[in-house]
Amino acid sequence: IDAEDGSALLSIAETVHYADLASLYEELEDDERDFFFKTIGPELATDVVAELPFSLIEDSLSHFKPAQLRFLLGNLSDDDRVDIFQVVSKEAQVRFFSLLGPRDKELTKSLLKYEEDTAGGRMTTQVGRITPDMTVKQALAILRRDREDTETLARIFVVDEQGRLEGKVRLRDLAFNTWDTPIRDIMEDADEYILATEDQEDAARLLSRYDLVVLPVVDEFHHLLGVITYDDALEIMQEESTEDIEKLAGIAGDQTELSYLNTTSVMHYRRRVMWLVGLAFVSIASGYVMFRFGGVLQKAYVLSLFLPMVVASGGNAGGQAATMVIRALALGEIGAGTAIRIAWKEARIGIFLGITLGLSIAAFISFILPQFHPPAPESFSFYKLALAVACAITLQVVSATVLGAMLPITARAIKLDPAVVSAPSLASIVDVSGMLIYFGTAAAILSL
Amino acid sequence: IDAEDGSALLSIAETVHYADLASLYEELEDDERDFFFKTIGPELATDVVAELPFSLIEDSLSHFKPAQLRFLLGNLSDDDRVDIFQVVSKEAQVRFFSLLGPRDKELTKSLLKYEEDTAGGRMTTQVGRITPDMTVKQALAILRRDREDTETLARIFVVDEQGRLEGKVRLRDLAFNTWDTPIRDIMEDADEYILATEDQEDAARLLSRYDLVVLPVVDEFHHLLGVITYDDALEIMQEESTEDIEKLAGIAGDQTELSYLNTTSVMHYRRRVMWLVGLAFVSIASGYVMFRFGGVLQKAYVLSLFLPMVVASGGNAGGQAATMVIRALALGEIGAGTAIRIAWKEARIGIFLGITLGLSIAAFISFILPQFHPPAPESFSFYKLALAVACAITLQVVSATVLGAMLPITARAIKLDPAVVSAPSLASIVDVSGMLIYFGTAAAILSL
Structure with a gap:
């Protein structure tokens, strides 16, 4: 990067996991960051931005031109996009919102209803949905059509015509049954779920207690709104543990989400002095x-x-x-x-x-x-x-x-x-x- | 349970998640525990035993007759079985070992090689394995045959004839591709893996950093030995956080795995007095x-x-x-x-x-x-x-x-x-x- 060697960076970026690219980004100077995003292109940049600590996100997005930003925001998964809206300044919110497509606009608005630390604020709506009357073949066709927009197929949820949660099937149950089996015959009850307004910590606890990959999130009428996945649970639990440890030592305020060395001394000072x-x-x-x-x-x-x-x-x-x-x-x-x-x-x-x-x-x-x-x-x-x-x-x-x-x-x-x-x-x-x-x-x- | 109402208990047991049954079991008196296991039968008891805190396991298994115990031990997933062998007394180890089938004996022995807190000690060997020359149809047939013995199909690992890890496919890639597609064409690189001898904390960190559902565990020759799953990662991270918090407060010794109220005062005393x-x-x-x-x-x-x-x-x-x-x-x-x-x-x-x-x-x-x-x-x-x-x-x-x-x-x-x-x-x-x-x-x- 120091040498501004674009092709070398690009070839590294393609072999390295985007979580590692995000750590690399944290270490860069401002002008290097510009070069970094220019080189890797908006497609890969989407993944990197989603992994950045919240406090760096607004700054990182300032490196993009509107057209690139439009692509990047559209390319983000819906829960990551909402996270970004929740952490950037009011002006940035308005500006970013105007760049969204009409469907994304509506979705983002409905997700922004939920507080950041509730199940609803953490969930993704990108989940496979089928109805009980479908056959395995029909279900697979639906899922194949939507697969680009689906974050996880570990569990596929069965909903009735009003969108109320009825049950769940595993992808393996679809793959291993004959194509004319009705979904109703192979679906299981979805006993574990959480209300969108409940605390994200409770969601993490349910995922952990029942060893779930995916926890459905419903509203008060039992409509399936989205899911919280195991990786959210890992993140939530890590955040909560760190918070508890720090509070126990008399360290105040929110975590910065930046790593220890990337947090400025002034930030550290502020959290301890009170x-x-x-x-x-x-x-x-x-x-x-x-x-x-x-x-x-x-x-x-x-x-x-x-x-x-x-x-x-x-x-x-x-x-x-x-x-x-x-x-x-x-x-x-x-x-x-x-x-x-x-x-x-x-x-x-x-x-x-x-x-x-x-x-x-x-x-x-x-x-x-x-x-x-x-x-x-x-x-x-x-x-x-x-x-x-x-x-x-x-x-x-x-x-x-x-x-x-x-x-x-x-x-x-x-x-x-x-x-x-x-x-x-x-x-x-x-x-x-x-x-x-x-x-x-x-x-x-x-x-x- | 107080009324020894077997059929009522059974009908409750069938609707309740086994993690909840395990919590219930912790609260019971000794003779009630006997009745509890008799009623729910060895099949369900297997799941309950696997969820119990380690310190209760040896006692809980004493409630079973040898024939039931043989069934229960055979029914356990291999990583849970190894955990049990690691925590019971030497005599119980010998006795339980004699009850295992020949295949389970060998498997348990090979898993017991690894320390309890390494990736190898935590992994399960029950993972879907296919080779790159298979077609999607052949792969699905193999996986269907083994599905009872497979803990997760979220990722299916591709190994060469020597069993060396070559790549991975997602079940959805099998389900959504034509049946004559060769696995080689759809498999991805398995870049993230861990050596069996490394610390389980490192495994959890990899799973969390790269948002993996499943992390393959290999030996020094890159042979696929097993996998660590996201739910292991959740458990490991929770244990480690609790340990760090307790050590920071000057509380010594291993966690008991029992909940706060179920830990005796004497145990609490011992961990604090030093x-x-x-x-x-x-x-x-x-x-x-x-x-x-x-x-x-x-x-x-x-x-x-x-x-x-x-x-x-x-x-x-x-x-x-x-x-x-x-x-x-x-x-x-x-x-x-x-x-x-x-x-x-x-x-x-x-x-x-x-x-x-x-x-x-x-x-x-x-x-x-x-x-x-x-x-x-x-x-x-x-x-x-x-x-x-x-x-x-x-x-x-x-x-x-x-x-x-x-x-x-x-x-x-x-x-x-x-x-x-x-x-x-x-x-x-x-x-x-x-x-x-x-x-x-x-x-x-x-x-x-």
Whole structure:
């Protein structure tokens, strides 16, 4: 590309998969991109554009002349075209729309009704449709006629005259039956389907749970609108996992869809700064507790040895519990009605964990710490110190575990995304409770 | 089921998807499970067993008599059968193996060669195979004969006489071409394939990147061994995401494959306790730093107000950076050779973040804090305090960000899973550096 060697690029482009061409495109400079599209031609460019991250699409389309753009937009599969309309600016939307043929215009309009993250927003309408009265021969003839416009023939759906979903057949059932077999005799029930207005995540979950290649999407009258395919499911699940992981780490906002290195530092900065500054100010609450209890700390400064431990253990235990619950919610393993069972389960786990930790620390303070000859506390023995620290850490771990499990469930119950309970925000909260518990317990047990 | 109403159960079982039956089975008591399998019969039970979490499989098979077990094992698809052999105890392996037919014995043995998490361990051998010299008619005849044993016909693979992969055709190409068309004329290249010994994650990534329904698995001589299908990819990606999320939260060990509520508290406890206790002891290092610098704190106890903030901001910023890098590594977005680019990028992001945070805190200390009339520090002004805290937090955020990004890359470079760098373990490390930075900076700037 650097050498602007068109024929070499063209021959490479023809042997390489368009997904790889899209990655290559991401790496190019602006003028190289111009040359790149000119060389590969609008046919191949269609596939490449469909694979680009959304944030690059509008810019990429500016490299084309109107006639080329008209061809490219017409050549796109309907779901990819709608995706593009959903991500470009308003002006581009109007301009692109005027380039579409009348049939595509209508189709695009009807698909744009659905939100981007619903089943309807994700589906393709390019699916094989036959009716139950056809014979195998007729069905094959129909499918052959439409095959250029059909994204998948893995399942062919059977609809009645009103277009309502009646059943499905596999292409193999057509290929392996005699030509005069009526479709009605070989079709199976289409038990799994999804409403167009439902969440795309639910669609992905159905595809995965029932090992489907294709999931039909219907409207409230059971009309077949389109299908969501296995590759959509893969993409949806990857996006959702990344989103959950990032939220758990306190990273805000939508994914850019650009790869890590192609995202600018400023973008990375923007997604992280909000939580970071917000949580820093929350931490002043812990600082305030520490400041207020300065008297306790000054009377027995040896307590500072275990302050970070008690505080951090709460954050760790709470983060573990929150992560387990958030993942289980995301995978649909637990519903909203199980809050009490989960609270009780986490309480038991927290008690086990807290006691283990308390006993380990108590043993450490009683037997190992004195070996290092620290300045002996004046007013109490190492055993009493051990008791105070162990009680504090047990209390802190139990409360943080239950809190960590309950917060995501509460968030879900009030219709928030459970993953807003990020591990760092949870840690900031239990830091405060940890300080209070530690100084409170120490003051009481050591009578400070 | 409670009423042991066999015919009612049977009629439900026949209308419900076997994935739902498997979830139902998980909820049952032991004697109910016996009744459940007796009622649905070995045919349907095969599908249910294949959907069960691995940890329940051995127990579930103990509900069958040898004759039923022989039928069930023979009825399983070959990849599911191998999975079962991989998870049951040694004795069960021997017993089950003796029940297999001679062909299945050989097949199972050859598949057991591959590790569970490689492409070979995950593939099914039940794939349509034809040769390039056949006509469409001959190919359809072959496929029809084998169809009961074929898991997918979405792609049919073309092999030469030695069984080496030559190309692929789609069933639609067979169905829509005249019967005397030679396969050679309609087959496409099979450019995407994977070696049986490679990681199953790589297989899933290929399937997802190239939107494949089926990925052929070959040996080092390019012989077609089997295929991995899109539903395997979905499962693999879900497992890997869950694993990464759990590791990031400091949860150890393999997933149980049981859902959250079906995992016993003891199991949950075991997976969390190790990190929790380990990290608690690491935190004593922070405590030790705090203990040693007690003098600084006692001279200006107002410093305690911002100690938790400086320390926690490092953990948060480091956790964000580590999460971004770990996810990018998992999605294959960044390779090992880009370490320096990433370090530089994170250093810039860290500097932006650190300066933002430093300025916000400095403003808070200079202008807002005095409004609360705290006991004024004797030996220095609020502005000097602001300078000290701002410098400390900037240093802490920059160093934690770079460390958070570099540790996963280092782990990958020395062939460890990047996700071992969990957010809590990172936080424990930067807690120590945070204490050192804070007390060091404060002592220097405030001359304590």
